[in-house]
Amino acid sequence: MDIDPHSSAPIYQQVADQVRRAVAAGVYRPGEAIPSLRALAVELTVNPNTVQRAFETLEREGLIQARKGLGMFVTENGAVSARRRSAAAVYATFVQGIRAAQAASMPPERIRDSFDKAWGDTHAEVRDEP
Amino acid sequence: MSTEPVSPCAIELVGVTKRFGKQVAVQDLTLRIPAGRTLGLIGPNGAGKTTAIKMLMGLLPMTAGRARVLGIDPAVKPVLLKRAVGYVPEMHFIYRAMRAAEVIGFCRTFYPTWNNPLCAELAGRFEIDLHKKVKHLSKGSLAKLALVLALAHEPEVLILDEPMTGLDPLAREEFLEGVVHGLCDRSRTVLFSSHMLSDVQRMADTIAIIHQGRLLVSCLTDDLLKTTKRIRAVVRDGCTPDQPPEGTIWQRFERREWLLTVRPFSPATLEYLRGTYPVENVEVQDLGLEDVFKDYIRGQKVQA
Numbered sequence: 001m002d003i004d005p006h007s008s009a010p011i012y013q014q015v016a017d018q019v020r021r022a023v024a025a026g027v028y029r030p031g032e033a034i035p036s037l038r039a040l041a042v043e044l045t046v047n048p049n050t051v052q053r054a055f056e057t058l059e060r061e062g063l064i065q066a067r068k069g070l071g072m073f074v075t076e077n078g079a080v081s082a083r084r085r086s087a088a089a090v091y092a093t094f095v096q097g098i099r100a101a102q103a104a105s106m107p108p109e110r111i112r113d114s115f116d117k118a119w120g121d122t123h124a125e126v127r128d129e130p
Numbered sequence: 131m132s133t134e135p136v137s138p139c140a141i142e143l144v145g146v147t148k149r150f151g152k153q154v155a156v157q158d159l160t161l162r163i164p165a166g167r168t169l170g171l172i173g174p175n176g177a178g179k180t181t182a183i184k185m186l187m188g189l190l191p192m193t194a195g196r197a198r199v200l201g202i203d204p205a206v207k208p209v210l211l212k213r214a215v216g217y218v219p220e221m222h223f224i225y226r227a228m229r230a231a232e233v234i235g236f237c238r239t240f241y242p243t244w245n246n247p248l249c250a251e252l253a254g255r256f257e258i259d260l261h262k263k264v265k266h267l268s269k270g271s272l273a274k275l276a277l278v279l280a281l282a283h284e285p286e287v288l289i290l291d292e293p294m295t296g297l298d299p300l301a302r303e304e305f306l307e308g309v310v311h312g313l314c315d316r317s318r319t320v321l322f323s324s325h326m327l328s329d330v331q332r333m334a335d336t337i338a339i340i341h342q343g344r345l346l347v348s349c350l351t352d353d354l355l356k357t358t359k360r361i362r363a364v365v366r367d368g369c370t371p372d373q374p375p376e377g378t379i380w381q382r383f384e385r386r387e388w389l390l391t392v393r394p395f396s397p398a399t400l401e402y403l404r405g406t407y408p409v410e411n412v413e414v415q416d417l418g419l420e421d422v423f424k425d426y427i428r429g430q431k432v433q434a
Binding site for chain 2: 010046047050105
């Protein structure tokens, strides 16, 4: 896990995102514990208050839940919820790309062509996904 | 004057000024750090960071203004203040001929709240060889020893003044990990100064930018990111815009392209631009903290 210092996203969101991605990828499965607050804060060298805020965000999303004295655990629906959030992040990335294209005065056909080309270029990788 | 309200802030500087002869090192500086928060004080070398911190620590008298740490006035109760604070100065004043263990034994006599088991635990965690003489420790180990000395009396407030100067990247990372552990052990209020944003940006929930003794901005890190935007406006041939919108931190106009960094950005900023100049194309971008910091500093240079 890592924090991007050049990103405009708040660090607590970046931390939450890292955990979400790890859950979506199956690093931590439903019923399993995620790393402790201290372990995550030290690994990412971020303020523990920031990790706490990320945990609160993920708890509200229903991705993780606290077990008294044991730490944070992935909920039963955690993996599904993490994948849904990942889909939202993908959508946001497309929106960003389309906005950049519009700012560069690209006509709509060219934007679609460019998507098709990107799709084609990565198709081999995409096909391998479940 | 009205009666002073009880301070909800752990660290407070109000209207602090320091003059050395005609030279103004710190000018009318006001900083408030609520309990439990970590403030990153950043600015170029010579901006007044160390001078401000020395006044806060009661090591330097101020020309004007007031300072409080946990309600303690450093000018009135300097000993009480130093007991309440874990302080890592830029120059680690540690006796070089002593062994690390002897330094610990010496320092602990000044603090009634010194915690021996904690001190041993911290020294172990930071892998400091206590039998080595201070002059034989690496720069990284010396910085970490200074951090152990600052944490072992269990202070509620931590003041770190450019603690990582001269450390290589690995030692910097290890020092920061030490600070993170210190913040995990108990709730603490931290003032962390550096000329490098990268030192503090992952640790600080509040950022204060200081330049030539003056505070340019003090704001929650997340809010600073949310409210600052870079605008790239392309204007029609022959137009030379000269009135930047309200809140402009930095700007540059070249050929047809007008780059502006604005805080706080709002839809009114774009309305103003479109209403005032023949704008052909406009793009609004988010910025990372590094760019926000850079634009605050270079915006000052243009004005000077």
